[in-house]
Amino acid sequence: MNKIYLLCTLIVGAGLQTVPADLTAPVSTNKCKTCVNNTYNPGRLKPVDSKTALKPGMKAPDFTLPAVKGGKVSLSQFRGKKNVVISFVPAAWTPVCSAQWPGYDLVKDLLDRNDAVMIGISVDNIPTQFAWITEMGGISFNVLSDFFPHGKVASAYGVLRGDGMAERALFVIDKMGIIRYVDVHNINERPPLEDLAAALKELSGR
Amino acid sequence: MFQSVKILGWLALGLCALALGGCVTSEPGGLAPGQLSAPEREMDRQYLGLAQAAGPITISDIQAEWLIIEVFDMYCHRCHLAAEEINQIYNRIQEKGCQNEVKMIGLGVGDTLMEANTFKTKFKVPFPALPDRSGKVASQFGAARPPGIIVLKKEAGKFKVVLNQNWDEGRAAFKGVLKACSPLS
Numbered sequence: 001m002n003k004i005y006l007l008c009t010l011i012v013g014a015g016l017q018t019v020p021a022d023l024t025a026p027v028s029t030n031k032c033k034t035c036v037n038n039t040y041n042p043g044r045l046k047p048v049d050s051k052t053a054l055k056p057g058m059k060a061p062d063f064t065l066p067a068v069k070g071g072k073v074s075l076s077q078f079r080g081k082k083n084v085v086i087s088f089v090p091a092a093w094t095p096v097c098s099a100q101w102p103g104y105d106l107v108k109d110l111l112d113r114n115d116a117v118m119i120g121i122s123v124d125n126i127p128t129q130f131a132w133i134t135e136m137g138g139i140s141f142n143v144l145s146d147f148f149p150h151g152k153v154a155s156a157y158g159v160l161r162g163d164g165m166a167e168r169a170l171f172v173i174d175k176m177g178i179i180r181y182v183d184v185h186n187i188n189e190r191p192p193l194e195d196l197a198a199a200l201k202e203l204s205g206r
Numbered sequence: 207m208f209q210s211v212k213i214l215g216w217l218a219l220g221l222c223a224l225a226l227g228g229c230v231t232s233e234p235g236g237l238a239p240g241q242l243s244a245p246e247r248e249m250d251r252q253y254l255g256l257a258q259a260a261g262p263i264t265i266s267d268i269q270a271e272w273l274i275i276e277v278f279d280m281y282c283h284r285c286h287l288a289a290e291e292i293n294q295i296y297n298r299i300q301e302k303g304c305q306n307e308v309k310m311i312g313l314g315v316g317d318t319l320m321e322a323n324t325f326k327t328k329f330k331v332p333f334p335a336l337p338d339r340s341g342k343v344a345s346q347f348g349a350a351r352p353p354g355i356i357v358l359k360k361e362a363g364k365f366k367v368v369l370n371q372n373w374d375e376g377r378a379a380f381k382g383v384l385k386a387c388s389p390l391s
Contacts, residue, residue, distance in 0.1 A: 103281030103321070106328055137283045190281065192318045 052158025270309035277354035289329035
C-alpha cells in the first residue's frame with residue numbers, strides 16, 4: 001500500500017497539470033491540443049454537400065494527377081494489376097483528415113492481402129500536401145493533388161462540395177476499373193475500418 | 207375499426223420515437239454512455255478482474271487501486287509514436303511488482319473494435335485496448351486529445367482522476383515518474 005501511495009505522490013509531485021476536456025472547440029494552436037500539431041478545426045460541417053451519380057457496377061472515371069512523391073499517377077495504370085482504394089479527404093491540416101491517412105498506412109497488410117493499393121486525394125496543392133504529410137510523419141501510399149483545375153477529379157466522382165473541398169469518401173475500384181464500393185461519408189466522421197475491410201474482402205472473394 | 211387503426215398508429219409512432227430516442231442517447235453497439243464492451247480475451251478480463259464474460263462494463267468495474275489509461279486513436283500518427291513508450295510503463299509496473307494494484311488499459315477514442323484491435327496488434331500493446339467509439343468514456347475523466355495518459359485512483363469504489371495529460375506535453379514528466387518508481391521495490 002505504501003509503495004502505491006508513493007507512486008501517487010510521485011505522479012502528483014511530477015508537477016503535471018490537468019488538461020481541460022475541450023475536445024470540440026475550434027482551436028488553431030501550435031500546442032498539441034489536437035492529435036496533430038497545427039491543425040485547423042473548422043467545427044462541425046454539413047455532413048454531405050454533394051450527390052455522386054457513381055454507383056457500384058459503373059466504370060470509374062479515369063484521371064491523371066500529380067503526386068506528392070513526384071510524377072503523375074493515373075487510375076488506368078493499375079488496370080489489370082491492382083484493386084484501388086481511393087480516399088478523398090476534405091482538406092489538409094484539419095483534425096479528422098489528419099487522423100485518417102496515418103491509419104490507412106497502418107493497415108497496409110489489409111490492402112496487400114486483397115491485392116489493393118490506396119490512393120489519397122485532396123484538393124490542396126502539392127506544397128501544402130507535402131508539409132502536411134511531413135507533419136503526419138510521412139504517408140507511404142500515393143497522395144495526389146486535385147488542386148488545378150480545382151477539384152476536377154472530385155467533381156468527376158461527384159464528391160466536390162459547394163465550398164470547394166472534397167467529401168470524405170472512399171471508392172473501391174477493381175482491377176477492371178469497375179467501382180465496387182462507394183462510401184460518401186459524413187465529413188465530420190471517419191469511415192469505420194470494418195466497412196472498408198468488408199468491401200475489400202468481398203472484392204477478393206475471401 | 208377506424209379508432210383501433212388510429213390507436214395502433216399512435217402506438218407505432220410512440221415506439222418509433224422511443225427507438226429513435228434510444229439511438230440518440232445510446233452508444234454504438236447498444237452501450238449506454240460511459241459503458242465499454244468487455245474485453246474479448248479471457249486473459250484480458252482476468253487481468254482487469256472482470257467477472258462477466260461478455261456485455262457492457264464500466265471503468266468502475268475494473269479491479270485495481272490505480273488505473274492508468276492510454277488514450278489513443280488508431281489513425282493518429284502521434285499515438286503511433288507514443289505507443290512503445292507507453293508500453294514501457296506497463297513493463298515497468300510488472301518489473302516493480304505493482305501489477306496487482308496498478309492496472310492499465312487503452313481507450314481507442316473514436317475507434318471501432320477492429321481499429322482498437324489493430325492498434326493493439328501493430329504496437330504490441332501488452333494490456334487490454336478497448337474501443338471508445340463516441341469518446342464518452344475517456345471524456346468523463348476530462349481526457350485530452352490522444353495520445354494521452356489518465357491516471358485514476360479508486361476511492362470508495364469510484365475512480366478519481368489524479369492525472370490527465372496529453373502524452374506529447376507530459377512525456378518528460380511521466381518518464382520522471384517511471385524513473386522515480388525504482389525505489390518502490
